[in-house]
Amino acid sequence: MEPINIRLFRKKARQTTRSLRYFLTRTQNSPPKNLDQISEEIDKEVWAETDCLSCANCCKNMSPTFKYPDLKRISAHFNMRIKDFKEKWLYFDKDEDEWMNVRRPCQFLDRKTNMCTIYEIRPEDCAGFPHLVKKSMKEYMHLHRQNIVHCPATYKWVEKLKERILLSKIVVKKIEFGVDK
Ligand code: SF4
Numbered sequence: 001m002e003p004i005n006i007r008l009f010r011k012k013a014r015q016t017t018r019s020l021r022y023f024l025t026r027t028q029n030s031p032p033k034n035l036d037q038i039s040e041e042i043d044k045e046v047w048a049e050t051d052c053l054s055c056a057n058c059c060k061n062m063s064p065t066f067k068y069p070d071l072k073r074i075s076a077h078f079n080m081r082i083k084d085f086k087e088k089w090l091y092f093d094k095d096e097d098e099w100m101n102v103r104r105p106c107q108f109l110d111r112k113t114n115m116c117t118i119y120e121i122r123p124e125d126c127a128g129f130p131h132l133v134k135k136s137m138k139e140y141m142h143l144h145r146q147n148i149v150h151c152p153a154t155y156k157w158v159e160k161l162k163e164r165i166l167l168s169k170i171v172v173k174k175i176e177f178g179v180d181k
């Protein structure tokens, strides 16, 4: 598996983000019937090609949201009160209505290995990131529109989704016009 070159990724993302975001908006407004199934299939392909330990861009440049169960679990791990944990590491983002990290990179990232030092008890948001498989993928397109510039796995997933949807449209057109006959 090729390590991720984050500098090249950023360059590519800058050049193509607009059209991929446009594609995501169109998919949100007019999703194919089998969107959830395609998403799941593509998800497997993406993770077989993605080496997160060569990246960690999410932990370096984004913040997870900390819900109450996360706060309870993680502060207990450090033998801290939730209040003290919040004071030490977090701030309340009024726009998002969520507790977020003050520091970026995340204080729990080991910057030598790119590994999470609280992996087993990390926030649910981290465990689910980048949310490529969900029950109703249509509802998550807005999230991918944001994450596409930060997460190479999301970027790859969107590229593949675009290819798959275009391909299925071509097949449908060929059947309609009898090209394969
Ligand atoms: S808690 Fe762990 S997985 Fe989550 S952002 Fe921090 S280092 Fe990354």
Ligand code: SF4
Binding pocket: 050, 051, 052, 053, 055, 056, 057, 058, 059, 129, 130, 150, 151, 152, 153, 154
């Ligand atoms: S989830 Fe995305 S941003 Fe995070 S390490 Fe993996 S590829 Fe990089």
